[in-house]
Amino acid sequence: MRIQFDNERFDIDQRPDECPICHHGIEPEEISFHVIEVGDVMRSDILQIFYRCPRRDCQNSFIGSYRKSTVGARVRGPFRLNSTAPQRTKRLSFHKEIEDLSEDFVEIYSQAHIAEQKNLLQICGPGYRKALEFLVKDFAVNENPDDEENIRKTYLSTCINNYIDDANIKSCAERAAWLGNDETHYTRKWEDKDLQDLKILIELTEGWIRNVILTKQYNDEMN
Structure with a gap:
């Protein structure tokens, strides 16, 4: 899956399918991104995408953190979704x-x-x-x-x-x-x-x- 911000393009494995705040299934809206470059060779290793929940009752924004698998200085495959934050814990219900x-x-x-x-x-x-x-x-x-x-x-x-x-x-x-x-x-x-x-x-x-x-x-x- 390829997403684009102006002139920047990234291949990711998936978008988050659940809002970590309201815990409803969603198709989030991409707002912006940030790349963290790590290693001796300046290679893109961590991608953070700033998302927005489209639900009227929520509308909160959150960050999806992606990583690429690396072998030495080589980066392989698409960015894979690793986590979303912030996380609001689900309320449990009891009889x-x-x-x-x-x-x-x-x-x-x-x-x-x-x-x-x-x-x-x-x-x-x-x-x-x-x-x-x-x-x-x-x-x-x-x-x-x-x-x-x-x-x-x-x-x-x-x-x-x-x-x-x-x-x-x-x-x-x-x-x-x-x-x-x-x-x-x-x-x-x-x-x-x-x-x-x-x-x-x-x-x-x-x-x-x-x-x-x-x-x-x-x-x-x-x-």
Whole structure:
């Protein structure tokens, strides 16, 4: 794909197809460019294109940063889109049942998500693990209010084993805890699993908890 600014032409692999600020799919407008020349031989290595979001509700500008692969002093291929900035993190939405159950889970999970969006991958994992613990323990307290003090003090694994009766919640929460521990320990046990697997298991745990809450609600209302 070739783009042109007055007498300057550049071959790029793609335009950004999402605005990093409003997160809608777009065909951005090119406004201007800047080339950063690096290396002993003055070769064009980094291209920054100043874009504008065409959406009426947004209209923000942002920068698409492109790089070329280099071998020695030779530059090969088109400029390839590397990143867009500034990035405004996407707001997460949670079901009302989960928000009512555990405000702390919603807040902690949202903060971990922001860290992940900023590519802070070494710290978002422990954040997701902490969010899981608040979700499970708040649900356990909700189901066993007389044991609240013990639930708050006990280890997450013990809480899952002793206070979670639903088989689906127990299974998913247990495995989420295993992967969450991998995010906080020096050595990983589950080498074939990663952060995305942890998030999926937390989402499954959250979904099964909501199912239990709603099932109980409708059973009580329609007894």
